[in-house]
Amino acid sequence: MIKNYFKIAFRNLWRHKGFSFINITGLAIGITACFFISMYVAFELSYDRFHTKADRIYRLATDIKTPSETINTEVTSWAFAPNLKADFPEIEAYARVNQSGVLVRKDNIKFQEDNAMFADSGFFKLFDFKFIRGNAATSLSKPLTAVMSKSTAKKYFGDADPVGKSVLMTGKATPVEITGVMEDMPENTGVKADILVSMSTLTQIFDKGIDDRWGNYGAVTYLLLKPGVDAKTLESKFPAFIKKRNGVEEGKRQMFATLLLEPLKDVYLYSKRSPQGSINNVYIFSIVAAFILVIASINFINLTTARSVERAKEVGIRKVVGALKGELAGQFLGESVLICLMAFVLTIILSVVLLPAFNQLSGKVISTGIFSNLLYIAILFITSVGIGLLAGLYPAAVLSSFKPVSVLKGRFSAGNKGNALRKTLVVAQFSISIALIIGTIIVYTQMNYMQTQDLGFSKDQTLVLDTNNDPGKESFVQAVKSMPGVKSVTLSAAIPGGGNAGAYSEIENSKGDLQVANLDLYFVDFDYVKQYGIKIIAGRPFQREFMQTDTAQAMLINEEAAKLFGYSSPQQAIGKRFKQWGREGKIVGVMKDFHYRSLQSKISPLTMRVELNALNLASIKVSSANLKSTLAGIESKWKVAMPDRPYSFFFLDEFFDKQYRSEQRFGKLFLNFAVLAIFISCLGLLGLASYSTYQRTREIGIRKVLGASTTGIVNMLSKDFIKLVGLSFLIATPVAWYFMQKWLQDFAYRINIQWWVPALAGSLALIIALATVSFQAVKAALSNPVKSLRSE
Template identity: 60%
Template sequence: MLKNYFKIAFRNLWRHRVFSFINIMGLTVGMTACLLIFLYVRFELSYDTFHPKADRIYRMVTDLKTPSETIHPSGPAWAVGPHLQFDLPEVEAFTRVNYDNLLVRKGDIKFNETGTIWADSAFFSIFNFPLLKGDVRTALVQPFSIVLSETAAKKYFGKQDPMGQTLLVTGEGKPALVTGVMKDMPENTLIKSDVVMSITTITQKFWKGLDDEWGSYGALTYVLLKPGTYAQTLQKKLPAFLEKWNGKEMRSSQMFPTLLLEPLKDVYLKSTRDDSKGNMMNVYVFSIIALFILVIACINFINLTTARASERAKEVGIRKVAGAVRSQLARQFIGESVIICLIAFLLTLGFSSLLLSSFNQLAGKIISTGIFSNISLLFLLLGIALIIGLLAGIYPAFILSAFKPIMVLKGRFATGAKGSILRKSLVITQFAISTALIIGTIIVYSQMKFMRSRDLGFNKDQVLVVETNGDNKRETLQKLVANLPNVKSTTLSGSVPGGGHQGAYSQVENAKGDLQIANLDLYFVDFDYIPLYDIKMAAGRPFDRTYKTDSNNAMILNEAAVKILGYSSPAQAIGRRFKQWGHEGQIIGVIKDFNYHSLQSPIKPLTMRMEWDRFRLLSVKVNPTNVQTTITAIEKLFRTTIPNRPFSYYFMDEFFDRQYRSEERFGRLFLNFAALAIFISCLGLLGLASYSTMQRTREIGIRKVMGASVSNIINLLSKEFLKLVIISFFIAAPVAWYFMNKWLLDFAYRTSISWWIFAAAGTLAVLIALLTISLQAFKAAIANPVKSLRTE
């Protein structure tokens, strides 16, 4: 009996090859897209969950309240970590993590290791970054201890054993002892680096007393709680902890920190701090898209399966007359449906394996090395495929098998209104989803275009930035580069737009004449910075070499800083007093606000001052002609002037635009999966149009004999489906507006959702549907009516 079921099933598939192909391919494409999205979502949700102690690890962050604002630095004061275990028995261990760029050398091998981590000795005990060589307890205890990843160890030592050998670090060439080799950190962690150095190098050698600094912020602090300890218990004790160690300084500086605990597993997607790289909204969006694609594929499969069910009514009648019982017929139809779904599942595995590498590139990260590395997801998808097969098989199994054989064999069988209503409802559902995705795609790309075209308030074109790492020969290099023929101008600075900034405890005279305390962003710049980046002045003047006091006693504010000081116009701030980091003086100018962060962040209050020992970046404005020749000349001067450092440069426009890479990847992924959803919908519509045309063959033949034109026939066959598509648009438009408006709220500067977006999406949906239907309609319209009526 089972063999007979399979034989009938495959015979039926082959007899209706076109329908079978559409059914299987639609479901395959849907499940393939769904599997890839599930892999992506699962990867995003897996960040830092692989640590065995992850449930007990928390990141400690700070809300810093000043008289002007509340600031949200990523980490607490440097002194918090070392003092935790004195008063708080809930804390088992702590580690600070501070990121830096570090020059590392071994002979002629030299690299500027971006993202180097400085960490406390408990780093490898708290986090699961296994050491292949070395002791986790002692590897980071002594100053100038360095732990390398496998990749970094091979880079500097080749096949030699690096343990106990030395590397030269920083521009001064300080010897660092290799005390460990760790496995390369996985992709799904925010704490990622190839070089980890002991933080005692900073606190005992470079900046003694830093462990007792309560006013210096920057290093991330992670705490490991003891087993059975609740984070809320520790949280309640933190205000008293701060009052004990820092109360007097808080009141004198008028800066009041609040310590907060973030679960490690939540940091990547849910933290609002600057170093959080993920986006929970994007995870939700892709999860919904995966669900939508799967729903569309299911709708197609169920629609086509139920639409073809009426063709098998006579088969049901004959088999009932031959003695088949209803349960046997039900098993036959369900079995056929499940077989088709299993075929689609096997094809999904093959397609997913082939596409995974391309999908990794599209996502910008290695989300999976192979689909079989996520067996649980495959079993989930298999379960979904079986459920789809069961759902699609229920209609023919329990509806057709219930018909009386005498009525069916006499030709009195009709599909009835219920089946038609079901199919129309499903078509409306899938095209509502497709239209919503079209609207979403247009909005995503409108936002990307808006971000690209918005005036940032500064000029980033044709600016080359060279990393000098503050080398003491940087001014000599600047003078030599400035004399090159294709160089227009140069400037030294501590920061460039989009490249980070200092946060500085500041006292600036406000509109009431008081020195207002605030933690303001700070750029260290020289005389030529403002003109080179074409930043516009709102009042006053830029730094000027003819004023000797500008080098030490002058400050420039942006318009956002002027507002928080209570001035009604930028001109009112000129000549007012300031105190900042041991410097005092007057405000000499106010620049117009410019976006020194990405457009996801609002423009914050910014100050600019000159401190020559803070300069590390050389910006070079170059002519657009012979750019490569100019770069070669600059490199030659760099290697001659600063021979101990690697030559590293980037173009300012490319560097600033990197901030939008995640949004661009999101846009590309959204577009690709929206296109797949539309493709699957069109497959289903094509199948239904083919079936509808076949069912109305006699009607079409009669109409043609009665004088109907080709356009009349096409209109007849198309208008029914186009009505459904139009209905789906009115369902999709408000839903798409609601969700995309929520997505846009993540951007401080965003495009508006205009009416034309909906008009374009609706028109596109209608055109796609019309093109899909018209092929079948045209074939039916030009068919010879004699052939259609010959058998009647």
């Protein structure tokens, strides 16, 4: 009997190849898309959850309150961690980390390792990064020791064992012993480095005494709590700790710290202090995955129930000869599962072929292959069978319930209930599709807004090189300035989009008092403001004519800083006193606000000072003509002036735009999956339109004989679907507007959703639906009416 069921199923599928293709292809594409999104969501949720002690690891965050503002930061004072460990037995271990680029040399091999990190000796007690060579417990216990990742060790030592050997680090060529090799850190961790240098190297040699500086913030601190310790209870004890240890100093400086414990598992997606991932994006993609799966399942149900009338006589005859309702339901349910298993096979093929492209699109290696984890195959199989069973229940029930007397007397009509169900499902499909179109338009409009917004400074044709304060930097700058393809050169410690230092500052406010604030600070030279096109709206820029005072007693501030200190106009801030990092002087100019961070963040108060001994970044404005030869000339000048330092550069516009890379990837992923969802909806609509046309073949023939035009017939066949798309538009618009408005809240500078966005989305959906339906409608309208009248 089962063999017979399979025969009937395959014959039926082959007889209706078009419907079968739409069913299987639509379902396979839907499951593949849902599978990829699910892998992406699972990967985002997996960050730092692989550590065995992850439930007990917390990042120590700081809120610093000054008379001017409250600063929410992920870094802590260098002194906090060791003193917390000494005062609180609840803390089992700690690890401070500090990201820092270092120059690494071994013989003739040299690289500027930007992904290096200083780490405390307890690092491997907290984090489970797999060790290949050396002892994890002692590898970072001494000064001038380091651990390399497997790929980094291979870069310097080849296949030889590096443990016990040394490399030279920093511009001073300090020998550092390699005490261990670890596997490359996985993608799904927020604590990532290629080289770990012992923290004692920094605190005892490079910056001796930093452990005792309570007011010096720069370490990211992780605490491992003992089993059973309640984080909130421990957190409540921190204010008394700070008051006891540093209360007097805080009172003098008027900077009061509050310590907070952030669970390690929540840092990547939930922390607003150092945004990396986005839980909103995870929610959105989860909804999109569900939508795509629902659309694919709706197609299956729609097409199967629509075709049910064709099999009415088959059901009637089989019932007459003794087939039971349960047997018929089982057969049709089995056919449903069979189609889904075919879709499963196609899904496997699509997943294997498309996974590399998906990894590239997401910007992460989400998976190396679906066969690398048998759980993936099991999930796909269970999903396919589950869809087959759930989606096949209704068609099986409908088909098996036909009354043989009714269907054998003549043509069977599915009735209003079947039509109502199909219309409801079409509305659901297109509501989802229109919502996705609206979301896609908003995402791309926001991305375009961020990348075309006037930033308030010039970033085009600017080459940036990090000299790391090499002794040869001055001779390099002088040599480059004389090159014909170079327009100008400036040195600084910071560039827009590249981070900045926070500085304890005292600025004279509108009341004449020195007001404490922690302000962003750029160290620059005399050419920085001019080269970057930063506008001075009050006072003057730094000038070489005033070199003696401008290098020691002058400051520029931006408009936001002037507002912070109570000045109603920028001009009022000119000549006001300041104290900052051992310098005292007066404000000589106010800059127009410019976006020195991404548009996700509001413009903050900014100060600028000339500090010629602290400038490591060379910004070179080049001409677009003969760019290749200009770059080659700059490289040759570099090699002459700084032969021991590897040559590398980046263009500022590309570097600044990297801040939006995650949003760009989100937009591309969203667009691709939205297109897939719309495509699957169109497949279903094409099948329904084809079937609807087939059902009305004789009616079309009669109308044509009576003089109906092709246009009239096309309109007749299309108008019902147009009404459904219109209803979908009314449902989708408010839902999409609500969710995308919430998504936009993550951006400090954002678009307003205009009326034309839903209007455009609705128009696109209507055009897509009309194109899909009209294809079948026109085909039917142009057919020979004689053949149409013979169809029944």
